[in-house]
Amino acid sequence: MVIAVIGAGSIGKRHASNLEGLGETAELIGWRGFDRSVFEARTDIEAVVIATSTPIRLELIEMCARNNWPFYAEKPLAWRVDQVEAIHDAGAPVADRSMVGFMMRYHPAVRDLAARDLSQVYAFQFEIGHDVRQWRENWSFAGSYAADPEGGGVLMDLSHEADLALALFPGLTLESVDCVGHKDFPGVDFATRLYLSGTQGVVGSVTMDYISPHSLRRAGLRGRDEVLDLDFLVPEVRIADGNDTKSVSYAFDRNDMFVEMMVDFLALVRGKNTSENPLMPRFDRMFESSLMLARAWENRKFSGVIEMDMS
Template sequence: MVIAVIGAGSIGKRHAGNLEALGEAVEPIGWRGFDQAAFEARKDVEAVVIATSTPIRLELIDICARRDWPFYAEKPLAWRVAQVEAIHDAGAPVAERSMVGFMMRYHPAVRDLAARDLSQVYGFQFEIGHDVRQWRENWSFAGSYAADPEGGGVLMDLSHEVDLALALFPGLELGAVDCVGHRDFAGVDFATRLHLSSAAGVVGSVAMDYVSPVSLRRAGLRGRDEVVDLDFLAPEIRIACEENVKVVPYAFDRNDMFMDMMRDFLALVRGQDTSNNPLIPRFDRMRESSLLVARAWENRVFSGVVDMDMS
């Protein structure tokens, strides 16, 4: 039996390599020329990793559900509410054995936050930003999925932080979604800020951008008892309480998150015990997260453009 990895881009290659490192039989499958009928008829597939572009989700998840194949679908699932509902309805038969690829839930600092008492937190902010032109060698924004006005933009691309906010503070409701666009890419957000709040008494924001000349990824929690600041790139967490300040550094490789997540996916596939991570993004628990991302995308309000040379 094999784990089929559909999608030949960088994330598909990462997942295939990690599965092989875990001793699994893997079959990478490119989307171009993909024969859905032939794939659905196969008898040697144990599970499927869906690492295609965002628009290619529903048809593959539908196949997996009809064949009783657990799946791991890369984030984000969709950019419109109706799409999210259709995908989750289609995947319901295998939902408890499947996952969505929000791997930041496996960051050790996030896991430490999840273990803390966050009931005393009244405010939060998550922020991620970097110059989109510097992503990778030979990268062309204009020719990428990110430049598509239907489903592209920074909100969809860097949606991990939206998911983290909801994972740590369940019940968040969406307020305003303020965006800055670009004169050459109509309908594509280059900088976006979400305003969020919950009936539990916490308010906060999630900001993301394609513009920052210095890469940054950080979070802050403000509570009655302590102040917590997290730098994901250092990475370290700083906890201040009255006169005491504690700084905790983390030594780990980014791929560790992908590996830990894939181990949990394989455990779900085979009915085995998963890790003790309380934030495991099991598919049946992820509808609200994907809905929050989609609602935010549908409710974007553009208030200007950034002057940024994308040639």
């Protein structure tokens, strides 16, 4: 049986390679020229990885549900509330065997956080930023999905941190969304900050940008009993209480998160036991995360523009 990977860009190629490394038969299929009727007539498809651009989600998830194929859909699922609702309704028949690609939930530092008592945390901040022009060699922002005013922008592109906030602090409410745009890309957010609050006495923010000349990815949690500062790029966490400060470092490769998540997906597909990761982004558990992201995108408030040469 075959695990079909639809979408032959960099993330699709990564998934196909990882599946082959796990001993699976993976078939990488480009979206351009994809023939749905021919594909649906096949009898050798066990599951589908959806690695297309964000607008191409609903029709493929409908296809998977129609054929009882579990799916792994790359994040984000959608940028509007009605899209999120339609996608989750469509995916319901295979929801408990499918996943959404929020792989940062498999970062070892995040898994350690999930194992801690976070009820004493009263404030948090997640932050990610880097210069979008430096992402890949010979890559053009203007010609990419990210430059599309309908669904593009940094909020959707770098949405992992917003998902992590909700994963670690369930029940958060979105208070406001402040953005900085660019004069040459109207409607596209280049820097965005979400303000969030919880019912259990926690407040926080999530910040993301396409601007920072120095790549950063970090988080800070402030609690009554301890203070935690994480650097996901090192990666390292510093833990300070009233008596001592200690540092914990993690030795791992970024691709480990993708592999571990794919192992769990294959277990879901085959009805086997998954890992003990309590944050596993199973599709039927991800509605609130996708809904918050869509609400944030719909409620962006632009307060200025960045002067940044994008040529």
